[in-house]
Amino acid sequence: MFVSGFTFVRNAIKFDYPIVEAITSILPVCDEMIVAVGNSDDDTLGLIKSIDSPKIKIIETVWDDSLREGGKVLAVETNKALAAVSPDADWCFYIQGDEVVHEQYLPAIRQAMQDDLNDSKVEGLLFKYLHFYGSYQYVADSQKWYRQEIRIIRNKKKITSYRDAQGFRTIDDKKLNVKWIEAYIYHYGWVKSPEVQKEKMKSSINFWATDEEAASVKKHYDENFDYAGIDSLTTFSGIHPAVMQARLERVNWQFDFDIREKKLSFKNRVRAFVEKLTGWRIGEYRNYRVV
Numbered sequence: 001m002f003v004s005g006f007t008f009v010r011n012a013i014k015f016d017y018p019i020v021e022a023i024t025s026i027l028p029v030c031d032e033m034i035v036a037v038g039n040s041d042d043d044t045l046g047l048i049k050s051i052d053s054p055k056i057k058i059i060e061t062v063w064d065d066s067l068r069e070g071g072k073v074l075a076v077e078t079n080k081a082l083a084a085v086s087p088d089a090d091w092c093f094y095i096q097g098d099e100v101v102h103e104q105y106l107p108a109i110r111q112a113m114q115d116d117l118n119d120s121k122v123e124g125l126l127f128k129y130l131h132f133y134g135s136y137q138y139v140a141d142s143q144k145w146y147r148q149e150i151r152i153i154r155n156k157k158k159i160t161s162y163r164d165a166q167g168f169r170t171i172d173d174k175k176l177n178v179k180w181i182e183a184y185i186y187h188y189g190w191v192k193s194p195e196v197q198k199e200k201m202k203s204s205i206n207f208w209a210t211d212e213e214a215a216s217v218k219k220h221y222d223e224n225f226d227y228a229g230i231d232s233l234t235t236f237s238g239i240h241p242a243v244m245q246a247r248l249e250r251v252n253w254q255f256d257f258d259i260r261e262k263k264l265s266f267k268n269r270v271r272a273f274v275e276k277l278t279g280w281r282i283g284e285y286r287n288y289r290v291v
Contacts, residue, residue: 001117004089004155005030005055008077009097010038010063012047015200016192017097019044020051025101026093027053029110036081038063046092059084071164071207078161078195086178089155090117096165098189099151102241105183113152121291123159123176124168125152127183133190134227134255136240136248142232142264143271143281150178150288151185164207167287177291186241193253197225227255230265232272249277 005026012019023033033055048058061080067073078094085092090114095101101109107124116122128148131140132141150167153159159176162169168176181217190202198221205217240248264272271282 001090001114002086002088003030003091003113004085005033005093006036006078006081006085006094007034007095007097008036008038008061008074008081009044009048010077011040011096011203012044013042013044014040016196018188018244018247019097020047021100021241021247022095022097023048023051023056024053025103025241025243026095026106027055028103028133029106029113030055030093032057032080032086032089034059034084036061036077036084038077049147054217057084057254065206068206068208068210073207074165075161075163082159082161084196084253085155087155092153092155093216094151094153094168095185100186100188100241100244102184102186102239106288107237109152109181109183112179112183116179118252120154122179123154123156124150124178124288125153125181126178126288126290127151127181127185129185129187130236131187131190132236133230134232134257135251135253136188136191136244137236138233138255138257138259139236140230140232141234143268143275143284144231147281149178149185150176152181154184162287175287175289178288179291186244194224194227201225228257231259231268232255232261236258 009017009019034057036059037048060156061077063077082092112125126148129146131145133140153168158170159168160171188191202218202221202271205214275281
């Protein structure tokens with residue numbers, strides 16, 4: 001079984017992405033790791049080159065900054081990395097620059113790929129998610145955060161990154177047939193200093209909005225980012241991945257939140273109650289078919 005990891009990144013240092021941690025977290029189950037490094041305002045290329053592994057294969061890309069609708073440029077860059085994986089790859093393991101896999105899940109991940117290696121109807125593997133917010137102590141738990149997404153796909157040319165690179169579909173817009181895997185993706189995109197988060201938000205809006213819309217959002221973020229505006233959080237009682245430990249020790253900001261405070265509408269309170277009682281999330285977006 002041959003496994004190819006793939007990812008894309010740009011301005012990792014400027015916006016403090018844990019891209020090194022993301023890559024190294026899945027390297028043990030990958031035979032190669034394709035990293036599409038976009039044209040950056042910092043030394044992101046040097047950062048990726050500093051990862052001491054012969055598995056790393058870098059392709060340099062130029063982002064099309066004119067793609068301003070729905071985060072499409074993120075899917076385009078994802079597909080550049082996907083196109084560069086070895087033709088010998090059986091599975092392709094996708095990781096974004098702010099996502100990390102805990103080492104405790106690696107044996108289960110490898111076993112799941114092995115178990116379904118010869119089952120062609122299984123086109124992908126579905127991971128659960130933990131979305132950390134504000135600090136490494138809190139996890140977002142309202143219904144606006146997606147609970148699962150595809151991160152391992154079969155190496156088929158008909159599979160492509162979908163919309164803003166959150167998931168995958170076939171080139172003719174069909175959902176993939178997937179199986180659950182008992183593993184979590186730790187999403188750290190909302191854990192960085194308020195100053196850096198502010199600059200990241202002002203930059204990333206350009207991937208979704210017109211100049212006029214972006215200007216309005218950027219004006220909103222003239223002050224430091226305020227994490228306190230979140231609607232609902234819960235505390236994290238587990239242990240973070242080993243590759244993240246140095247980041248935990250470097251934290252230079254403070255964020256505290258009263259988890260009893262729920263800023264939810266009546267409708268969302270009802271939905272949250274139903275989910276807690278039954279496990280069913282009303283109206284949940286599912287970009288896949290579980291087989």
